[in-house]
Amino acid sequence: MPEASVQKIEVSPKGIQSHTKGMRSHEQRVPVIDALDIAKTYKMGDIEVRALCGVSVRLYAGELAAIMGPSGSGKSTLMNILGCLDQSTAGSYKLDGVDVDKLNDNQLAAIRNRKIGFVFQSFNLLRRTPAIENVEQPLIYAGIGLRERRERAKAALEAVGLGDRLKHHANELSGGQQQRVAIARAIVSRPSLILADEPTGNLDSKSGAEIMCLFQRLNEDSGITVIFVTHDQRIASHTRRIISIADGKLTGDVAVDDQILACPEEGVGATR
């Protein structure tokens, strides 16, 4: 039924500089996200709540997109399913070519570990734990040795501009810095996709702008695919594609031609 939407999603992403060479080359055009007609129904007592009814989304590597919608629209449900935190009750979903619908809990955990990085509104860092150890956490579950973990966590923190805060405990950092640690934690496992749920919701506007700038820069420099889930128009305006959702259905999917750069003064976007 959402034929029109599917057509629109074919808007081709521009300027892919994937650091995950080879297998996900531009020519093959294997989508990172290939969700077809997914539905989610909750049972609350006797009442069935249809949170999603037939949503199809296709997203290619290197995209910077926002899923927008008011609260109760089903955007969180969609994010949970796209993030393999939850499974749909109908439809099919392929993440990076893997058929997620048929996976068990442990396989889903492995997918989350290797292919997805999460950034949450409330950061969700381990308090009283140094930044570098927070960033290491996903690598522990990936079975990577201590030395390589340390190196990769350090590189990730440097990439988010916290190279001088490695040993600081999470609760000693400002909100903006905490979110940077969370972003480092999301990129350290070199995922195919970063899902950011209202990443600026707990930040003041200046820190929020810095975080958006960071996302844009990571996307531009490293070709990391990012999806924001938000109801904030300002966040959406920093992306290149806005997918709108309301009442569990797609209501719009538009490419943004004149993307607003969050940090023009640093000239990050301008150099491209």
Next chain:
Amino acid sequence: MYIVEVIRLSLHTLVANKMRAILTMFGISIGVGAVIALLAIGNGVQSYITQQFTSSGTNLIAVIPGQIQRGGGGGNPFGPQVALGMSDYRAVIGSVPFIQDSAVDFSGLGNFTYEANQSESALSGVTPSYSAVRNWNTRIGRFIDESDYGGRSRVVVLGQTIANDLFPGLDPLDEVVKINNVPFRVIGVMESKGSSFIGDQDATAFIPLTTAQERLFQANAQTKGGDRRISSIYLQVQDDGARPLVTAAVASLLRERHRIAPDDPNDFSVVSQTELINAFGAITDVLTVFLGAIAAISLLVGGIGIMNIMLVSVTERTREIGLRKAIGATSSAILAQFLAEAMFLSLMGGLIGIAIGVGGAYAVSRLADIRPEVQLSAVALAVGFSLAVGLFFGIYPARRASKLNPIDALRFE
């Protein structure tokens, strides 16, 4: 996930939450410590009581007049109806085999005075062998010897309590005390035996049996048959195996001598240390059960403490569990982490508890005259129980939380 990673992860978490870790360990330590200390003290009391009996001589049989009532004391040595005499004693050591050594005492009350100091205490006339048979020596000076005995000397060996009462801070040797207004020279002071449930054993003094019978207690010193009266006979048996034989031989001999009809009860009692220990064993058994019950309660309270902290900490950490699941931890990885944490806390708490328990038991032993005995079984019981409680209440809520949908866990407030 490798076991090393699990351990490293849990240690990091414990260090990051020192207060919580310390409180949990403390709860476990208190429970374990209480059990070990209480059981050690209980065992100490039991062997203290046993020792009270064995210290007065091993393989010792006492013959006293009258029938010992169950739980009651001995018969009255001055009672008209029953008596033991010196001829009974001579007949026993003359015909009963396997007797290594023997002693006699004849006791009453004495009024002791030295200058202005006065003391009313027990006074025993004894044979020179008394000290060896009762396994009780002098601390200073000497005990009554054969020449004192033969010469009916007016010499006295004081118990520690009487010595303290009459000669506070002074040397009593060779001083003269008056006992019932008769002067006696002090030749020695006994080793302190301390007080026990029997009473203060040091509040007694010894004079030669002959002196007691002929000079001090003349009024009561005769049996109906005109024999010299005695209060008890102590027989030291050659070895413990001969004890029943000696007991039976003494009883039949005395029944014959006292002309007791076959169906009548004895007018004397033959008591061995073993029988007394057995009688008191029943009391100490009750004591051990009582202490065990207190220990069980403290273990239970400690267990509830562990349970509370574990439940609270897992509830508190639901968000952490949600996050870990989101970044790729499997349910079993989360369970392994909590298991390692609980195991570490329980083990460390248990070890500290052993230290507290042993230390506490010895601290109590400094206040009371009890030597605590820490038993391996009590340690194993206490540590095993707290490990089980710590693990169960560490794992059970963690298991529930690990099954939560990661989103629900993340949103948990």
